[in-house]
């Protein structure tokens with residue numbers, strides 16, 4: 001047995017501390033101020049988010065992404081998106097053995113958890129050459145752009161314009177661009193959010209967009225606090241190189257003029273339609289079934305390099321505030337709100353450590369709420385194999 005030092009005893013308190021042993025990322029904390037240190041793998045089994053970014057409460061760690069909770073023994077005791085006990089595979093057991101000696105904390109090197117998976121779809125995967133990618137807004141007049149770890153001159157490349165964006169395909173694309181969404185959307189009032197950058201890979205960014213279980217945890221400061229933690233069963237229909245899911249949800253709509261006038265209850269129905277097209281084209285259409293407003297979010301990711309993804313978000317509005325064409329200040333307010341929501345996702349993405357999307361199903365733990373994410377992974381795995 002070989003014991004490796006990970007930290008001084010005094011460095012470990014009740015807040016999670018990221019450490020390493022033999023190159024393996026670990027997280028150490030004390031369940032109570034007087035308790036011996038406990039060491040976990042620094043990786044949530046669900047989406048591999050570092051648990052050093054978790055919140056400690058009542059001797060448990062709560063993962064930052066979907067709120068799974070792990071007790072001091074590493075057992076997953078709460079999995080908020082579904083009812084019933086979490087499956088045993090959601091637990092972190094067996095935990096690395098820990099010893100405290102002479103003010104130093106050691107772990108048993110012979111029983112360390114496996115390192116992070118390496119079979120990942122990164123932003124520089126050669127398979128991505130055979131696809132259309134957004135490389136800038138038309139209004140930016142992009143000339144030289146970063147894509148898949150290379151620099152491309154737009155004037156010398158295969159390009160097209162769509163949705164007010166310039167698209168570039170380094171090689172013969174395998175898949176076309178998104179079809180136009182619902183024909184109605186063409187008449188909707190549109191507005192771009194300022195393009196944003198994230199260090200997370202375009203695959204993980206897309207997964208984040210399709211994820212329906214993270215709202216109460218990642219978006220608590222904007223809309224998430226009132227969201228239901230349980231995710232109702234939903235279905236996903238496969239489409240060529242993509243998928244679609246229509247989900248009816250309940251939500252609070254305090255800004256609906258009908259609510260303010262006392263005509264409707266604040267708890268209302270909403271239909272969310274998610275559409276995905278490989279590799280990184282996404283759309284979410286939110287129809288407020290009682291109030292009549294429709295908000296469509298077009299979301300596209302540009303895999304610039306292994307260290308950077310650029311995100312383009314376009315909003316399309318209809319009927320917001322009870323009028324077909326919402327006034328400029330309403331659009332501005334809606335976009336500012338969506339930017340705040342995106343900022344919460346970017347903050348979460350900055351905590352991610354893995355450099356691409358795991359494409360082997362067994363490297364993560366998928367639960368019922370992850371059906372869209374599972375489809376995304378299947379489509380991307382097929383896309384890569386076909387290359």
Ligand code: FES
Pocket residue numbers: 044045046047048049063064065066067068
């Ligand atoms: S709860 Fe940890 S990644 Fe989902």
Ligand SMILES: [Fe+2]
Pocket residue numbers: 208209214218219341345
């Ligand atoms: Fe989000």
